[in-house]
Amino acid sequence: MVRKLVNVLVLIPVGIVLIVLSVANRQSVTLALNPFRPEDSMLSLTAPFFVYLFLAVILGMVIGSLATWFSQGKHRKRARTEAREAVKWHTEADKQKSRAEAIAAQAVVPVSK
Template sequence: MSKLKRIISLVIFVPLGIVLIVLAVANRQSVTLALNPFRPEDSMLSVSAPFFLFLILAVLIGMAIGSAVTWWNQGRYRRQARVEAREAMKWQGQHAAATTPRTVSQLPSK
């Protein structure tokens, strides 16, 4: 299953990377991102940069948000795994104590 995941990720991420590189090369002109919808000419709330920086920044922000949401949604499974691991260690410890051979000094005296 691991090889299948690797192949699928290569099939998705390699073309995506190529598209981003092509867009970055083709869009080197400077653009202004206006953050004030009511007065776009306001220079206090605007940023000028090459367009490819905005593209790459949008992809990185999207990846970070997607990763955070995935991590948040899988929290219950990680919690369940921790609880089950503690229970397994507890049971394994009890089993090891019950099956450990006793030395002469640990045997009950008559």
């Protein structure tokens, strides 16, 4: 339900905006990578402007994802450590429980009248 709501309220308007930007920015633009000789054709790329817009958005998403991944590394490491510790303590609790049951079984003494 929430996923459908996100699709309707966020993704569809974003898609519409991207389509409008693509249609409005169809003219070719030259990206010159040589700042000293911009007319150099070896280090230049000509493409429609919306291609550069999409590449910028994709690059920003990748860089943002990587930054988030690396910044949350300490939290993932802590979660792994605590999960291992929880398993260790559950194993110890099971051992102690079985030990207590064994002791209780041995301690059962018949009651004499």
